[in-house]
Amino acid sequence: MVLPATRARGLVAATKAAQRRRRVDSGGGSPSPEPASRRAAVYVHWPYCEKRCSYCNFNKYIPRGVEEAAVRNCLVTEVHTLLRLSGVRRVESVFFGGGTPSLASPHTVAAVLEAVAQSAHLPADSEVTLEANPTSAPASRLAEFGAAGVNRLSIGLQSLDDTELQLLGRTHSSSDALRTLAEARRLFPGRVSVDLMLGLPAQQVGPWLRQLQELLHHCDDHLSLYQLSLERGTALFAQVQQGALPAPDPELAAEMYQEGRAMLQEAGFRQYEVSNFARNGALSTHNWTYWQCGQYLGIGPGAHGRFMLQGAEGRTREARIQTLEPDNWMKEVMLFGHGTRKRVPLGKLELLEEALTMGLRTDVGLTHQHWQQFEPPLTLWDIFGTNREVKELLEQDLLLLDHRGLRCSWKGLAVLDSLLLTLLPQLQKTWHQRTPSLVPGG
Template sequence: MAVRGLRAGLWAVRPRGTGCAAGLRSDSEPSEPGPQPAGPATAALYVHWPYCRKHCSYCSFNKYVVPAVDEAAVRACLVRETQTLLRLGHVRSVTSVFFGGGTPSLAAPHTIAAVLEAAAEVAHLPAGAEVTLEANPGSADPTRLSGFKAAGVNRLSLGVQSLDDAELRLLGREHTAAEARAAVEAARKLFPGRTSLDLIFGLPGQSREAWARNLEAAQGLCDDHLALYQLTLERGTALEAQVRRGVLPEPPEELLADLYLSARATLAAAGFHQYEVSNFARKVSTSTLCPQVRRSPSSPTTPLSYRAPAAPTTSPTGGPSSSWAWGRGHTAASCRGERAAACARHACRRRILTRGCGRLQEVLALGLRTDEGVTQQRWGFFSPRLSLEDAFGAPGEARELQERGWLRLNGRALRCTPAGLPLLDSLLPALLCQLRRRWNAVEEEDGGGRASR
């Protein structure tokens, strides 16, 4: 059968250089134009399993429901893609691995093991590196979970989504609330302290009381990590079509805000710390590569790019003039991935260069999602010429947001306040515009100085 939509995504940080590491590129692996790395690189690896048993009513991710999966062919593609991307990225060490989907818990444990072994053959994969697998309760029985643990998985992200049977039916999930509880209990025994639960709020017709009951049930069931996602009615999904036709009510913005804010307050009272827009943890269970990586990835070392349906990215040191990154978009065509694997190449469809202000916009957008924000050190790593104070301390949109109490800029970082974090999507456009203006002004000043010299 055709292998569809397979991909491995790579995000890394590496020093700029002019040399190319010997033995890491074959004739069939195209080199990147521009500067090549000379020193070591670390990277976070995302591996996508695109198959599901059914289409959930809300999901618009790259996924396929097929009668049967030729897992040997899938495994060969993922192994080849993983090794090729690590080599193209000149990666020396993989800090974390995330298996997303789709439903990666439908994969055989030895497929997961093969990908991890392939990564370890090309780069150093430390024994303590976080290896996360997304799992649906319907494919998370104790035997399968034990197999994944033996394969090298040490953290589980369970797509519970709701603990209410009526809501699960609305979402098109294949499991029941009872099956979700059983899966969580089994996962916690195998991955104690490293089992995360996903919940969705803002469903059509969902009340404050129903959401409060869901959250209370999840707290009593969960380990030390919860991920809360507001439902997005994506065009082309069954749920969006029902809302658009008036079959289901569209949740009002005021209610959505209340559900999010009440959840934050409830979890804070229960000892959970909000370390990212959607992620809450107690004790030390924060994830180094949290579940939203497939949408807006982040890692402890560097801000990252992501382009659908996939984009492995590398990021060097240096300022705006030397800061560059290649994003690779992969094809979702039915047989390209299989052919590419057979030819010992890769399924890269196109390469996209991100540099200068584009990189800083990513630093800003991704950094502000976290509780630490965009630190002075991280910003300076990518922008030695335009400081955070120069970009956002002068009169303008950022100053107004600070006066409203939504943004804070000090000697340590630029970050959203607790009041501003829920408004991040609304705040970003103004901040990005201000950054672009300040960047252009610095470029003009530098250009004028060079011309005069």
């Protein structure tokens, strides 16, 4: 991906760019907080991987002669364009996801961060996360990413069992994973997250819990538990369909999740979101923006975004998707300054549905104050306070509705999907019954 002769020059440029950004930030002082419509997170999609994992259906490609400089220039161009169109003046966090962004050069990461800082205020202490696979992230390369401006790593460990790693199509071993994790913690203490998967074919509760217990001896302050989702079009899906592998057992997966979250709670981790656990305050700032239904800009092939266009009438937020295929995305960026393929205006009800769905994923839930930020004509009490089915969920200690707002109990977080089957229809029903009389001329 990066020729050795250009790598050293790229690292020097990356380091200088990161230092320049920090100097500009410290010299100008911190501006007054911007309104929510002028703040956003930025997600940057690097679409290339060394190989496709057997379970993955993300927008990713195996590189063949990729010209990284051209990709970098398009990422920088799209950053400038979308920040200008959105009118965002302060970027809260930047997340490099993929694909495998640790395959990109540190120079590319630094160039994108510099573009963000040129078009908006990017505080020097903003969270800048890079997803990394153990095999693509030796210690020297991790240090280079740190010099380029990265200050948090998310490591796709997935399993500590080599047989499971082979089943998943991963290119690293468990020893590779632990070695990379140790180096990451040395370079980014307190700011390293790891992923662990559960619910694999033939996986049993006891051995998986022993993996988690082993990981607790090595991990930092953030850990994510993800249940395998068999996606059509993946190699793993085909193997299960053909009978070569047993279908994952949902009851065993549920037991792993319940036992795992209890183990993490005992180890001092806060389950601050359905799949995410943190201690010592090491929450993911970037992901918190998603769950709080904040604005975010999607940069790169296939990236998703949610933001309001500057000067848009009615303050309408848009859902935006960038063109999937990298070469076509690059052509559009060079022609139009961005590669947005699809724009969908979000109505007020749709926005409230998103706020409800995403907010309830967290242990904070939806506070009354946060709900009012979306300017609903109905309060949480109006919608859920008198409904019989919601009252039953409250009595079962799955939900709480009080002076703070609406949230799941610890027990309720584990079954959020089933709770939403009651809550979303109730929101929609109340909206359609009550809003006509609240809208002038309705």
